[in-house]
Amino acid sequence: MISDRPPFAIEFYESPDGDKPVLRWITEELPVAHRRTLGYALWRVLQHMGVGVCGTEFGRQLGRGLFEFRVRAVPAGESAPVLLRVFCHATAEGIVLLLAGYDKAADPTPRRQRREIELARRRLAEFRSRRRRTP
Numbered sequence: 001m002i003s004d005r006p007p008f009a010i011e012f013y014e015s016p017d018g019d020k021p022v023l024r025w026i027t028e029e030l031p032v033a034h035r036r037t038l039g040y041a042l043w044r045v046l047q048h049m050g051v052g053v054c055g056t057e058f059g060r061q062l063g064r065g066l067f068e069f070r071v072r073a074v075p076a077g078e079s080a081p082v083l084l085r086v087f088c089h090a091t092a093e094g095i096v097l098l099l100a101g102y103d104k105a106a107d108p109t110p111r112r113q114r115r116e117i118e119l120a121r122r123r124l125a126e127f128r129s130r131r132r133r134t135p
Contacts, residue, residue: 007048013097033082034075052093053067057072065092065124067135084104085116099124100119
């Protein structure tokens with residue numbers, strides 16, 4: 001049973017210039033139905049399972065500290081399915097860091113998937129580098 005208080009906190013990757021690209025993608029680019037579906041999935045699944053989503057329908061390990069969170073749903077009142085991917089990193093402090101994301105239904109090509117994974121890997125490397133320099 002899922003408790004009301006999730007064991008994992010969600011945080012958005014923040015670039016050195018203060019941009020939060022995943023938050024911006026969610027709030028500015030996703031249609032409202034997609035945004036609501038993703039928000040619910042982040043809260044109800046990712047915040048409760050963390051990296052444990054891997055090996056379920058909701059995720060898979062990508063290696064080197066990166067995993068994929070998958071959202072597949074048909075929102076109420078909609079006919080087209082929502083098919084989103086969010087690339088994440090789980091920290092030892094119980095934080096799931098959202099590094100990159102995209103609408104797989106809009107662009108299902110393997111090339112796009114690879115491009116987004118590489119972007120997430122670059123952001124993760126930059127995040128780790130900053131953490132090492134911060135006392």
